[in-house]
Amino acid sequence: MKVLVAVDQSPESQMALRYTCHLMEKADARIDAVYVRPDETDIVPESVYGPFVGKEELAKWLEQQQENVEEQVLGSCEVCEAVKTPCTPRIVMGDPADEILHIAHSEDYDLVVLGASEHSAIKGFLLGTVHAKVLHHAQLPVLIVRNFRPIKRVVVAFRGSDCDQAAMEFIAPLFFHRKPEITILHIAENETRQHDGIAQACLMNGEKALREFDHAPVAKMASGNFVEELLKDVAAERYDLIVMGAYGIHRPKYAKMISDDALNIARLTTRPVLVYREKTPQSGR
Known part of the structure; x- marks a missing residue:
């Protein structure tokens, strides 16, 4: 890497x-x-x-x-x-x-x-x-990165998108030897909620990717405002790293801009935040 x-x-x-x-x-x-x-x-x-x-x-x-x-x-x-x-x-x-x-x-x-x-x-x-x-x-x-925290507890903020799934696939080999405790926090927002079947399929694929590298992720559910629920859980559980996809449920088709949620989390938390976005073909040129 x-x-x-x-x-x-x-x-x-x-x-x-x-x-x-x-x-x-x-x-x-x-x-x-x-x-x-x-x-x-x-x-x-x-x-x-x-x-x-x-x-x-x-x-x-x-x-x-x-x-x-x-x-x-x-x-x-x-x-x-x-x-x-x-x-x-x-x-x-x-x-x-x-x-x-x-x-x-x-x-x-x-x-x-x-x-x-x-x-x-x-x-x-x-x-x-x-x-x-x-x-x-x-x-x-x-x-x-805003402060140095030994990586023992990681939370993956999950909204049911393929970008969130890919984020789990990205960290799975990265933490293979370290083996932190990984929590998948699935936050359902009523206004933009994705079909439950699609969200569950993405969640299962992400969990599978983690388990293939001998992780034992813990899944949690929450509902409400994505930013508020995530920050609330981070404050309560004191995670050392936040991982999230750059896009919301509806990935932009043309201008692939980061979601407001991802920007707000990066702005409002003191924890390190990994905002995942897949490398595009232009990245390799």
């Missing part, structure tokens, strides 16, 4: 890299820690030191930023090396969201990982522009 972790100077991104090393500890994975250095022409001087920063000073500042990130990434990558998971720092230049998406798609990555501030979730702020853009447009799974 190829994993792209976006890094910068923030503690959140370095924590996300260490978390990814923990996540991939016993998986056959390769991790690339990608730092997107801003283009000098895209930076407003006031955002650095003051309105009179010259081009030369700006270049020096960017160089220092890059050196600081490289040093931090090398330190974080040591966690991966300790568990024999390759971790390679990479530096590219451009717009962070655009470059992350371009690299993830053109180089056939299997997962993108982004660190996010825990405090913004507590205060209910929106996700940063980079996070929102990547979540909206990445045609592959995206993991948002």
Whole structure:
């Protein structure tokens, strides 16, 4: 599995890299820690030191930023090396969201990982522009990490879609050696409820995929508002990771945009959230 972790100077991104090393500890994975250095022409001087920063000073500042990130990434990558998971720092230049998406798609990555501030979730702020853009447009799974929690309990939020089923098939081999306790929380929403037979078939296929890798998932039922019921259960059960499909029951046919539910969960919880979306043919080009 190829994993792209976006890094910068923030503690959140370095924590996300260490978390990814923990996540991939016993998986056959390769991790690339990608730092997107801003283009000098895209930076407003006031955002650095003051309105009179010259081009030369700006270049020096960017160089220092890059050196600081490289040093931090090398330190974080040591966690991966300790568990024999390759971790390679990479530096590219451009717009962070655009470059992350371009690299993830053109180089056939299997997962993108982004660190996010825990405090913004507590205060209910929106996700940063980079996070929102990547979540909206990445045609592959995206993991948002707000804090480091050893993965012992995982909840799969299930609405009865094929995307939810595929999410279970994605995590089944990933957690084969770790064997966390996996709960499938089936939330039925009256307004958008899928035919019970179809939902049950998806649930059975997802459970089967988990059992093929010797997991013993526990199924739970709930009804009501999807976001409210999921957050309520996460608060009560204190799961370490939330897994969910990017789409609702009605998968978009053309503009494959992430559902509002998935965005709200990523915004409102302090738990790591894996938003699953199947890689498209364009991702491998």
